[in-house]
Amino acid sequence: xxxxxxxxxxxxxxxxxxxxxxxxxxxxxxxxxxxxxxxxxxxxxxxxxxxxxxxxxxxxxxxxxxxxxxxxxxxxxxxxxxxxxxxxxxxxxxxxxxxxxxxxxxxxxxxxxxxxxxxxxxxxxxxxxxxxxxxxxxxxxxxxxxxxxxxxxxxxxxxxxxxxxxxxxxxxxxxxxxxxxxxxxxxxxxxxxxxxxxxxxxxxxxxxxxxxxxxxxxxxxxxxxxxxxxxxxxxxxxxxxxxxxxxxxx
Ligand code: ADE
Numbered sequence: 001x002x003x004x005x006x007x008x009x010x011x012x013x014x015x016x017x018x019x020x021x022x023x024x025x026x027x028x029x030x031x032x033x034x035x036x037x038x039x040x041x042x043x044x045x046x047x048x049x050x051x052x053x054x055x056x057x058x059x060x061x062x063x064x065x066x067x068x069x070x071x072x073x074x075x076x077x078x079x080x081x082x083x084x085x086x087x088x089x090x091x092x093x094x095x096x097x098x099x100x101x102x103x104x105x106x107x108x109x110x111x112x113x114x115x116x117x118x119x120x121x122x123x124x125x126x127x128x129x130x131x132x133x134x135x136x137x138x139x140x141x142x143x144x145x146x147x148x149x150x151x152x153x154x155x156x157x158x159x160x161x162x163x164x165x166x167x168x169x170x171x172x173x174x175x176x177x178x179x180x181x182x183x184x185x186x187x188x189x190x191x192x193x194x195x196x197x198x199x200x201x202x203x204x205x206x207x208x209x210x211x212x213x214x215x216x217x218x219x220x221x222x223x224x225x226x227x228x229x230x231x232x233x234x235x236x237x238x239x240x241x242x243x244x245x246x247x248x249x250x
Contacts, residue, residue, distance in 0.1 A: 001111070001162055002082060003033045004074040005151050006067065007118040008049060010035040012148045022156060025165045033155060034074065038062075041069035050121055059122030067117065067128050074115060088113040089134050091154070092124065093147030097136030100154065102177035104137065108154070109161040116154060118147035180233035182226055184217025216242050 005013070016022070017033055025031045042049045043065070050060040075087060091097075091114060098104070108114060117124075117133065129136070139150040159165055161172055172178060187198040201213045219239055222229050223246050230243070 001031050002078060002113040003031065003155055004036060004078055004115045005033065005118065006036045006038055006070045006074065006115065007148055008038050008120055009148055010037050013152065016152050017155065021165065022159055025159050030162050030165050031159045036070050036074050038066050038070045041073065042066040053122065061122050062120060062124040064125040064127045067124065068132055071115060071132055078113060082113065084113060088115050090115040090117060090132055091135045091137055092117045092119060092129065092133040093150035094119050094136050095138045095143050097138040100137050100139045105157040105161060109158045116151040118151050120146040180229060181218040181222045184214050184221055219243060220246060
């Protein structure tokens, strides 16, 4: 999968993208991340990328010309490199976008190529939204200084869903949200730490009991922390019975 990221601050990216699983995913050529500096596409001696808004109101607005030029260059390069003729989705990261969730990550992981546009300051000129961008995504109801962290979050959440990026052991299938539930607790060695022991069922080696316990703990945690998720989760008859037990307890 290919990501082209359009940003005023490419220096924000390498630390996060070049470590751990994202590094391995790039080395293994499962994913390629190309950074494009919007300022490189601005013209004039000062390469101005932002101006005050028409009509006043404070703050600065990103100008359309360098953003269109950067996007068009990134798309032309990508088409030449990949042989993909279609224009990829062009996603603006903005608090006004549709909420980013695990199912949006899954949806986007089906694409061979995405362009991510990082907004800054008060926002981008509306013509970018109307005539360039094809999708807008928010990573939550808070305002960051720009879209760069949001873009890295998309790259991370999408990359780990790509086939073979995670090893079998940390496969994404049992993730919180992939199942519609939060994950239950995990334990590792030592068996007893400061008198706190790992539950017997976890150490028992009894696969069926362990699977039932894990499912029940996932239900318990979701019930306690995110009951809203239970409305859309895929629940068996046994799950519903266990939830009834939890409801009795509280
Ligand atoms: N840019 C600034 N805040 C943002 C948010 N919450 N999500 C995506 N992009 C942003």
